[in-house]
Amino acid sequence: MFTGIIKGVFNIHRVVGKQDFMTIELKLDEGLCEGLEVGASVAVNGVCLTVTSVDDEGSVASFDVMQETLRATNLSGLQEGDQVNIERAARFGDEIGGHLxxxxxxDTVTVQDIIKSENNTTLVFSFDAGWQDYIQPKGYIALNGASLTVGETVDKGVFCVHLIPETLRQTTFGSIRKGNLVNLEIDSQTQAIVNTVKAYIKGQTFN
Incomplete structure (x- = not known):
């Protein structure tokens, strides 16, 4: 499990691509590498990946990415030098600053617009309308692994989030551009509630 509180932005050290498969290497700082072992879980742009190796110096970790993950996320487009959001798995006793x-x-969503003011930035995303019921104004959402609050649903298939300078500094959103793909994780509680209500209404309709 993760909390959606990004611990830093790190560059892709190396990418090895194969048929429907990819291995990525990340060079992490000392704090994130502490106690990192093979089999540990790390969120890379919000995608839970398993550490497959750690170099002798304990600073470069490798992760394998399979076909389904490549299909459903933005990891398939990663190249050496690209930046990604990183979070280690949550531990018992950790503060939950975001949401589980x-x-x-x-799925992935697309940056449709970037609106900047003196101290705030608004990102507007387009998304598959099939997720519309789960993206609620002021509800939780995770984008590239960052726990965020939905600002407004601008239109069908369009929503926005408002970011403070600290979020821009600590995540890849500081350098994001129009057209970029961003990983979307729906809040599990919202999904469960919506699905339960839908099933109830459907059952009432047929009774």
């Missing part, structure tokens, strides 16, 4: 995440990305 599984690291199982549902």
């Amino acid at each position: 995440l599984s690291g199982h990305v549902h």
Whole structure:
């Protein structure tokens, strides 16, 4: 499990691509590498990946990315030098500053617009309208692994989030551009409630 509080932005050290498969290497700082072992879970742009190796110096970690993950996320477009959001798995006793995440990305959304003012930035995203019922104004959402609050649903298939300077500094959103793909994880509680209500209404309709 993860909390959606990004611990930093790190560059892709190396990418090895194969048929429907990819291995990525990340060079992490000392704090994030502490106690990192093979089998540990790390969220890379919000995608829960398993550490497959750690170099002798304990600073470069490798992760394998399978076909379904490549299909459903933005990891397939990563290249050496690209930046990604990183979070280590939550531990018992950690402060939950965001909201609980599984690291199982549902889909990608596209940056439609970037609106900047003196101290705030608004990102506008377009998304598959099939997720519309789960993206609620002021509700939780995770984008590239960052726990955020939905600002407004601007239109069908369009929503926005408002970001403070600290979020821009600590995540890849500081350098995001129009057209970029961003990983989307729907809040699990919202999804469960919506699905339960839908099933109830459907059952009432047929009774």
